Amino acid sequence: MKRTNELIVALAVMAVIVVVTWGLFAVGDNMSEGVTPFSKDVYQLHNQILGIVTIIGVLVFTAMFTSIIVHRKSRGHEPAKFSHSTKAEILWTAIPVLILVVMAIPSTRVLIDMESTGGAEMNIKITGYQWLWKYDYIEDGVSFYSALDRDSNRVRQIGSGEAPESVDNYLLNVDNRLVVPVNTKIRFLLTSDDVIHSWWVPALGWKRDAIPGMINEAWTLIEEEGTYRGQCAELCGKDHGFMPIVVEAVSREAYDAWVAEQRQAIAATAQESSRLWTRAELMDHGAGVYEAQCAACHQADGSGLQPAFPALAMNGEPTGQLEDHLRVVLDGREGTAMTGFRGRLEPQDIAAALTYARNAWSDEEGEIIQPSMVAELDQG
Amino acid sequence: MSHDITAEHDEHHGPHHTGLARWVFSTNHKEIGTLYLVFSLIMFLIGGAMALVIRAELFAPGLQLVNPEFFNQMTTMHALVMIFGAVMPAFVGLANWMVPLMIGAPDMALPRMNNWSFWIMPFAFTLLLATLFMPTGAPASGWTLYPPLSLQGGNSLAFVIFAIHLMGISSIMGAINIIATILNMRAPGMTLLRMPLFVWTWLITAFLLIAVMPVLAGAVTMLLTDRFFGTSFFSAAGGGDPVLYQHIFWFFGHPEVYIMILPAFGIVSEIIPTFSRKRLFGYTSMVYATASIAFLSFIVWAHHMFTVGMPLGAMLFFMYATMVIAVPTGVKIFNWVSTMWRGSMTFETPMLFALGFVVLFTIGGFSGLMLAIVPADFQYHDSYFVVAHFHYVLVTGAIFAIMAGVYYWLPKWTGHMYNETLGKVHFWWSTIWINVLFFPQHYLGLAGMPRRIPDYAVQFAEFNMISSIGGFMFGIGQLLFVYIIWKCARGGEKATAQVWEGARGLEWTVPSPAPLHTFDTPPVVDDSVAVHKDNLA
Ligand code: HEM
Ligand SMILES: [Cu+2]
Numbered sequence: 001m002k003r004t005n006e007l008i009v010a011l012a013v014m015a016v017i018v019v020v021t022w023g024l025f026a027v028g029d030n031m032s033e034g035v036t037p038f039s040k041d042v043y044q045l046h047n048q049i050l051g052i053v054t055i056i057g058v059l060v061f062t063a064m065f066t067s068i069i070v071h072r073k074s075r076g077h078e079p080a081k082f083s084h085s086t087k088a089e090i091l092w093t094a095i096p097v098l099i100l101v102v103m104a105i106p107s108t109r110v111l112i113d114m115e116s117t118g119g120a121e122m123n124i125k126i127t128g129y130q131w132l133w134k135y136d137y138i139e140d141g142v143s144f145y146s147a148l149d150r151d152s153n154r155v156r157q158i159g160s161g162e163a164p165e166s167v168d169n170y171l172l173n174v175d176n177r178l179v180v181p182v183n184t185k186i187r188f189l190l191t192s193d194d195v196i197h198s199w200w201v202p203a204l205g206w207k208r209d210a211i212p213g214m215i216n217e218a219w220t221l222i223e224e225e226g227t228y229r230g231q232c233a234e235l236c237g238k239d240h241g242f243m244p245i246v247v248e249a250v251s252r253e254a255y256d257a258w259v260a261e262q263r264q265a266i267a268a269t270a271q272e273s274s275r276l277w278t279r280a281e282l283m284d285h286g287a288g289v290y291e292a293q294c295a296a297c298h299q300a301d302g303s304g305l306q307p308a309f310p311a312l313a314m315n316g317e318p319t320g321q322l323e324d325h326l327r328v329v330l331d332g333r334e335g336t337a338m339t340g341f342r343g344r345l346e347p348q349d350i351a352a353a354l355t356y357a358r359n360a361w362s363d364e365e366g367e368i369i370q371p372s373m374v375a376e377l378d379q380g
Numbered sequence: 381m382s383h384d385i386t387a388e389h390d391e392h393h394g395p396h397h398t399g400l401a402r403w404v405f406s407t408n409h410k411e412i413g414t415l416y417l418v419f420s421l422i423m424f425l426i427g428g429a430m431a432l433v434i435r436a437e438l439f440a441p442g443l444q445l446v447n448p449e450f451f452n453q454m455t456t457m458h459a460l461v462m463i464f465g466a467v468m469p470a471f472v473g474l475a476n477w478m479v480p481l482m483i484g485a486p487d488m489a490l491p492r493m494n495n496w497s498f499w500i501m502p503f504a505f506t507l508l509l510a511t512l513f514m515p516t517g518a519p520a521s522g523w524t525l526y527p528p529l530s531l532q533g534g535n536s537l538a539f540v541i542f543a544i545h546l547m548g549i550s551s552i553m554g555a556i557n558i559i560a561t562i563l564n565m566r567a568p569g570m571t572l573l574r575m576p577l578f579v580w581t582w583l584i585t586a587f588l589l590i591a592v593m594p595v596l597a598g599a600v601t602m603l604l605t606d607r608f609f610g611t612s613f614f615s616a617a618g619g620g621d622p623v624l625y626q627h628i629f630w631f632f633g634h635p636e637v638y639i640m641i642l643p644a645f646g647i648v649s650e651i652i653p654t655f656s657r658k659r660l661f662g663y664t665s666m667v668y669a670t671a672s673i674a675f676l677s678f679i680v681w682a683h684h685m686f687t688v689g690m691p692l693g694a695m696l697f698f699m700y701a702t703m704v705i706a707v708p709t710g711v712k713i714f715n716w717v718s719t720m721w722r723g724s725m726t727f728e729t730p731m732l733f734a735l736g737f738v739v740l741f742t743i744g745g746f747s748g749l750m751l752a753i754v755p756a757d758f759q760y761h762d763s764y765f766v767v768a769h770f771h772y773v774l775v776t777g778a779i780f781a782i783m784a785g786v787y788y789w790l791p792k793w794t795g796h797m798y799n800e801t802l803g804k805v806h807f808w809w810s811t812i813w814i815n816v817l818f819f820p821q822h823y824l825g826l827a828g829m830p831r832r833i834p835d836y837a838v839q840f841a842e843f844n845m846i847s848s849i850g851g852f853m854f855g856i857g858q859l860l861f862v863y864i865i866w867k868c869a870r871g872g873e874k875a876t877a878q879v880w881e882g883a884r885g886l887e888w889t890v891p892s893p894a895p896l897h898t899f900d901t902p903p904v905v906d907d908s909v910a911v912h913k914d915n916l917a
Contacts, residue, residue, distance in 0.1 A: 024819070028823035029824075029826050038755070041755065045753060046750070046753075046756045046759070049750050049753055050750065053746035057743070061742075064717045067717065067720045067725070071723050071724065071725055072726065073657070077722070079724040080721075080722035082722075083660065083719075084661065088714075089665050092711065093711060096706060096707050096710045100707070107754065107756075108696060110755040111754050111755050114758070115695075155442070156443055157443070164442045164838050165441075169837070170837055170838050171441075171835060171837045194528065198762060200762075200828075205755075205758065207762070211616075211622055211623060212616045213621070214623065230828070231828075231833070233763065233831075234526075234687075235521065235522045237521075237529055237532065238449040238452060240452075240832060240833060241448065241832075241833030241834050241835050305447075305449070308517075335532070336532065
C-alpha cells in the first residue's frame, strides 16, 4: 500500500523537478562553444559534468521531496526506527567515487592537451598594464597597446549622460585589435608590468594570469575567422572593468597584409620622433594620448582624484618642473599606481602628452616639448 | 577559578554587575553567546548594506552611483565583514550558548578568555570599518588582498592588517576555549561518540581555526612589511614572488571556507532529526565525513589558483584532491535525506531553513565540483559563476544554517516562542529572492562576465537587473528577521523546556529560558539521553 504511494509520488516529483531543471537550462545562457579545438573540448567537458550533476541532483531531490510529501506527521506517518545501514553507506560512497573517476579521465586528457605549448608557429607576448594590454608579435616585430575604445570610455564616465546602449560593443571594444591568422598554432607568453591581470577571451576556451616577474604560457589555434571579445579577469585596480580584449582572426593573406601595413606605420613613427613638431600638432596628438593613458587617473581636466591620484594642474597652472614631470612620466612613482611609460610610449607620444598637460588648462601659452627633447632630458 | 564555588554559588565568577557593565565584564557563556550573536547580526546588516550598494550599481550598465574605486572598496569590505564579522562570530556565538548545554557543562572551560575573545571583536571591526573614512579609503583589492595590487593602496592597509590580526587572535582564543570545553568538561557518560553532531563539527572546526589563522596572520604580516618596511616577499622586482602570497593565503583560505560550513553541517544535523522525529542516519559516518573534509581541506588550496600557471602535475593533484571532497560531502547529504526518509516530519521554521540548506547547499556543491575540473575552471574562474558558487555555499549554506539554528534555539534562549507565521514568511521570502539573486549569476559567468567589475557590457544587462531585484528583496526581508527576534526576546507564548516534540539532547532538559547557570551538578548521560546513536535497531 504505502510502497506504491511512495513510488507514484516519486514519479510525480521527479517530473516536476525535471521540468523545473529543464526550464532553468532553457532560460539561461550556457558556456560558449568557442572556436578552437580545445574550447570545444572544454565546452563538451562542461556539458558532460553539468549533465552528471544534474542527474544526481534530480535523483537526490526526488528522494528528498518524496519523503517531504509522504512522510509527514500531518498525514499520520509514524517514524521508522532505522538509523543506520552499512550497505547503503558503502554504496553511496563507492558510486560517487566511480562517477568521479569517470569525470577525471576526460578532464585529465583535455588538461594535458591544453598544456602542450610546443610546435607553435608564432609567438605573441601579452603584457598587462593598469589598464591596457600590450601585444608584441615576436617573429613579425609588430608591437602595440590596446586599450578601451574612446566611445566606451566617454560613456562609461559617471554622469556622462549617454546610454551604454548607444555604443557598439560597449566596454568590449578596443582601439587596436589583436589581429591573428586562423588555423595557426599561436603561443602566448603572458606577463605584467604592474599588478596581476588575467587575459580571458571565452571563445578561445581559457584564461591565464599575467603576473609581474613571471612569464606564463598558453596557446590557441583559431579555426574560424571572426572577432572575439573578452576582458581582464583578475581584479587589477579601479579600471579593472575597463580593459577589454578584442581578437580578430583573419585569413593568412589578410594577416600578412596587416603585418606589412604595421611595419610601414612603425617606419613612419621612427621618422616622427626625429622631426620637429608644431604646437598645434603636439596639442592635437597629446589630447589623444592624454585621454587614453592619463585621464583615467588624473582626470580629463587634470584635477586628479584626491588623494590617490594627484592633480596635474592647480588653478590652471601645471604643477612642478618640466624635468621632474618628465622623469615621473618615464619612471613612474614607486608604491603608487603611476607606472613608468619609458618603452611603453614613443617619444613623440610622451612629448605630446606632456605638452598637452602643461598647456591645456592654462590661459597662457606654456613651453612645448619636442620628441627629441624627451631623449635628451632622459639622459641629462 | 580557584575560589570557593559553593560560597559564591549565585555569583559564580565574582561580583554580579548590572547594566552595561554586566555585558562588558560577563564571563557567562550564555551572555557571551548572546553578545556574539547580536554582534554578528549587526555585521550582517552592515555587510548587507554594502552588498546592496554593489547590486545598486550593477542594476543597469553604465556607472550611476559610485566610482570604480569605491565600488572595489565595497566588494572588499562586504566580504571581510560578512566572513569575519557575520558568519564566524555567529558560529562562535552558537557554540558559546549551546556547546556547554549540549555536553552538560556548567560553562566554558576558560570563561575570562571567553570574555576577551568577544570584546576584541568590536575593536577589530571599528578599525576595519574606520578605513572607510580615511583619506585613502578602505582597501580595494578584494578580500583576498592579493599583492602587488593591495600594496598600491594607501596607509589604511595597516589598519586592515591590524584588524585581521585582532580577529585572528579572537578566533584562536575562541577555538582554544571550545576545544578545552569539549575535551574536559563533558558530563559523566557523555563519551565522544555520544556527543551531538554540532559539538563534533565545532571540535573539528576549532582545530582548523588554530591551524590556519596563524597562516593568515603570517601572510598579512608579510604584506605589512612589504608595504611599510621595505621587504620584498611578494615583489618580483625585489626577488620575491606575488604567487607565493596566493599559496599562503589559500592555505588559510580553503580551510577557512570549511570553518564556515562545518558548524552549519552540525546545526542541520541537529534540526533534521528533531523535525523528522527520527534519529540521525549514519551518525558515525557523519563524524568521519566531517573529519575527512577537514583533512582534505588542507590539500586542495591551489584549486583557487589554477590560472596562475602551475606545473601540470600540480594541477592534476589539486584537481583530484578537490574532486575527492565531493565524496564525504555527498555522504552527508545522503545521510540527511535518509534521516528524513520514513520519518514523521513537520515543517516549523527551523526545519524549513534546514531543508532549504540541504537543497541549495547541494547546488553550491555541484558548482564546486564543476569548478574542480581544471580545463573547465579556466573558463569559470574569476567569473560570476564563481560568485554564484560561493554564495550558494555561504548564504544559502552557512547563513541559512545559522538562521535555522537561531529559530531552533531562540525559544530556549528567550523562553518565548517566536511568531511561527512570520518565521515561515521569512523563510519563503528569503528562499525565493536569494535564488532570484544568485541563480542568474551562473548564467552571467558562463556568458563571460568577469567578477569584481563595476560596469558591464549591455548583453549582461537582463540577468544583472534580475539579480539586483533579488538582492533588494532579500535584503528587505532580513529586517523581518530582526523584528521576529526582537519580538521574541520581548515576549510571546511561553516555551516549554522541551520546546520541540521530537527534540533530544541535554539542552532540552533545562528550563526555557535557560537559567544563567545550568548543570552545576553534572547530569548523568547514558544511551537513553544520547542524541544520536546509529546502532539502534
Ligand atoms: C563540494 C564542495 C566544494 C567544492 C568541490 C568547491 C570547489 C571550489 C573551487 C574549485 C573554487 C575555486 C573557483 C575559482 O576561483 O575558479 C571555489 C571557490 C570558492 N568556494 Fe568552494 N567548493 C566547495 C564547497 C565550498 C564551501 C562549503 C564553501 C564555503 C562555505 C565554499 C566557498 C568558496 C569560496 C568563498 C570561494 C571563492 C573564493 C574567492 O575566490 O574569493 N566552497 N570552490
Ligand atoms: Cu587587468
